[in-house]
Structure formats: C-alpha cells, structure tokens
Amino acid sequence: DTEVTQTPKHLVMGMTNKKSLKCEQHMGHRAMYWYKQKAKKPPELMFVYSYEKLSINESVPSRFSPECPNSSLLNLHLHALQPEDSALYLCASSHPLRRTEAFFGQGTRLTVV
C-alpha cells in the first residue's frame, strides 16, 4: 500500500468558516508534510511533522493550524482564510530513515469565497 489519502477532494469555504483537511497513510512513514500549490507554480512547503512532532513551520499564517494526532494521520485546520489562500493543498509522507520515495496524496482543491 503506497497510498496517501486526502479528504475532501474539493472544498469551498467562506472567509468566516472553520474547516479541516485530513490526510492518512499506512506505510509506516514518520515524516508527513503539508504543501500549498498555486496554479503553474511548484508546491510550497508549509509544515513538516517528524515522529508526530512539528519540526518545520515555514512562517505560515496562524489561520492555518496543523495537527498530527498519531503516526498515520495529519490534519490541517483552517480558520478565517482569505481568497488568496485558494489553492491545491497537498499532503505527503516519507520515512526519515529509510531512503525511499516520498508519496503525495491526491490533494484538496480549496476555494475561499
């Protein structure tokens, strides 16, 4: 099983809403990532969790709040977003020690209205 599963696939939310993006993997990977990707741009790193601890926060605004409840799950809580936050949000996982591939989920297409 080399799957990273993201839900939902599409999300439309108002600027006053609170929503969450979910990511799940069962490959035993202990590094998990959130990326934001705008059209025609490369994925931009937001957060990295290593062994369920937040190891990197790339100066992301506090309206994005990550959470890693266990080694298989990663959440991204969204609150008071702006229209410019509309993008494809990608989750990825890899193993920090085993030098293998890093796999990406199918992404959540987020539109903020």
Added chain:
Amino acid sequence: ELKVEQNPLFLSMQEGKNYTIYCNYSTTSDRLYWYRQDPGKSLESLFVLLSNGAVKQEGRLMASLDTKARLSTLHITAAVHDLSATYFCAALGATNKLIFGTGTLLAVQP
C-alpha cells in the same frame, strides 16, 4: 538554506526527439526526487536517487545524480505525446525539508 533550481522552465519538443531537464541544488541533500504532474492532478513519483552516480530508468525517462556537482538530470528519449506534463525535481535537506524546483512544463508536439 536549501534551494533547488530547474531548467528549462518550458520545453516544447517534437515527437521522437531527445532532451534533458536539469536540476541544481544548493546544499548537501540526502535524496533527490523526480515527480510528474498532469494538469489539475497531484504529483506522481517517478524516481528517487540516493547516491552519487545513481542512474534510474523507466521507459523513455532516465534520471541521474551527481552529488559532487549537486546536479540531477532527467533525460527524455524519443519523446511521445503522453509525456506532456510538468516535471519537478525535489531535494531533501536537513530536518526532512523537501524543497521543490521551479518545474519544467514539457509539451510534446506531433
């Protein structure tokens, strides 16, 4: 700080021709990845390169790594239309920081 540069940004190729995409990274990296992305889709893993001189091939794509030059290449042989996509390289830095290159939009023309 790890930075990854890729060129060219855009590549228009004729079917049957060969070409190479280049990926340079600024600091020591433990792993170098290549991904393919189709419009509106997520990233598909193509290769992971781990050591100096590593070469991997899958179909018409071949990737190589020179850690001394901090350079990876993705070579396309006898391009076909199905290879049209955006290709990204990504390097893994300290603390599991995975940084992407700018991407190369490949358009294969008949």
